[in-house]
Amino acid sequence: MPRTVYAFPSTETLAANLRDQLLRAQDEALAKHDRFTVALSGGSLPQTLAQGLLAHPESFQWDKWHIFYADERCVPLDHADSNHRLAREAFLDRVPIPTSQIHPINPDLVDQPAAAAEDYQHQLMRVFALKGAAVRFPVFDVILLGMGPDGHTCSLFPNHPLLDEDEKWVSYLTDSPKPPPTRITLTYPVVNHAHTVIFVATGASKQPVLERILDRNEPLPAGRVNPIHGHLYWYLDDAATATLTQTTIDRPSVI
Numbered sequence: 544m545p546r547t548v549y550a551f552p553s554t555e556t557l558a559a560n561l562r563d564q565l566l567r568a569q570d571e572a573l574a575k576h577d578r579f580t581v582a583l584s585g586g587s588l589p590q591t592l593a594q595g596l597l598a599h600p601e602s603f604q605w606d607k608w609h610i611f612y613a614d615e616r617c618v619p620l621d622h623a624d625s626n627h628r629l630a631r632e633a634f635l636d637r638v639p640i641p642t643s644q645i646h647p648i649n650p651d652l653v654d655q656p657a658a659a660a661e662d663y664q665h666q667l668m669r670v671f672a673l674k675g676a677a678v679r680f681p682v683f684d685v686i687l688l689g690m691g692p693d694g695h696t697c698s699l700f701p702n703h704p705l706l707d708e709d710e711k712w713v714s715y716l717t718d719s720p721k722p723p724p725t726r727i728t729l730t731y732p733v734v735n736h737a738h739t740v741i742f743v744a745t746g747a748s749k750q751p752v753l754e755r756i757l758d759r760n761e762p763l764p765a766g767r768v769n770p771i772h773g774h775l776y777w778y779l780d781d782a783a784t785a786t787l788t789q790t791t792i793d794r795p796s797v798i
């Protein structure tokens with residue numbers, strides 16, 4: 544798997560370069576098929592995306608975008624803990640993606656996580672409409688991920704049995720060590736079939752976990768993201784990377 548680790552001097556420059564990469568990914572996707580499929584996580588990611596995307600929204604073909612969530616908390620869609628609400632407030636409400644192409648969890652199933660995960664897999668199946676038995680997993684054009692201080696990504700937490708899921712596209716958990724406890728998440732096979740996976744992590748608080756994952760190759764959940772046919776990018780800032788000593792870091796000229 545090809546891997547590129549970028550460090551930028553600020554969140555602003557990171558966001559602008561990320562926008563540029565998403566534009567290239569969108570154009571590449573639309574040259575192949577008539578849609579651009581993106582999965583988003585929560586945390587600070589939607590705000591960082593907003594900083595880049597909303598500065599030049601006219602560059603994008605929003606009517607081709609399909610938004611899914613890399614993970615979601617099983618709460619009503621307008622709840623303060625909802626990743627969908629976070630993304631809407633950050634940028635989705637301000638770009639013309641057709642509502643039918645933004646895919647939150649089914650709000651009627653937030654009290655039934657197993658059914659919510661199954662329903663979400665069906666939402667994915669409808670968009671990806673896989674043909675042929677050989678195609679087992681959807682291929683997202685881009686999956687955008689954050690990473691917690693414990694190395695979790697999506698809702699894949701250290702030492703959790705979900706790390707071994709190799710069949711389902713979407714799983715659920717009721718024992719997330721980070722509240723709220725009940726969530727659904729994309730599984731490794733889906734993340735690792737994506738065309739492009741991008742981690743975004745900024746700030747000095749990420750130094751210890753980045754040392755473990757990038758310098759020491761510890762198999763924490765984020766470190767186990769390994770796209771089979773795709774490219775893995777780390778979008779980091781100088782603060783996050785300051786203590787890395789073993790990792791080759793690309794410092795592109797910023798746009």
Ligand SMILES: O=C(O)[C@H](O)[C@@H](O)[C@H](O)[C@H](O)COP(=O)(O)O
Pocket residue numbers: 584585586587588614688689690691692695696697698721722
């Ligand atoms: O579901 C969650 O609990 C969060 O979404 C979480 O997974 C977040 O993405 C990471 O902790 C990174 O968060 P930051 O981007 O804020 O560092």
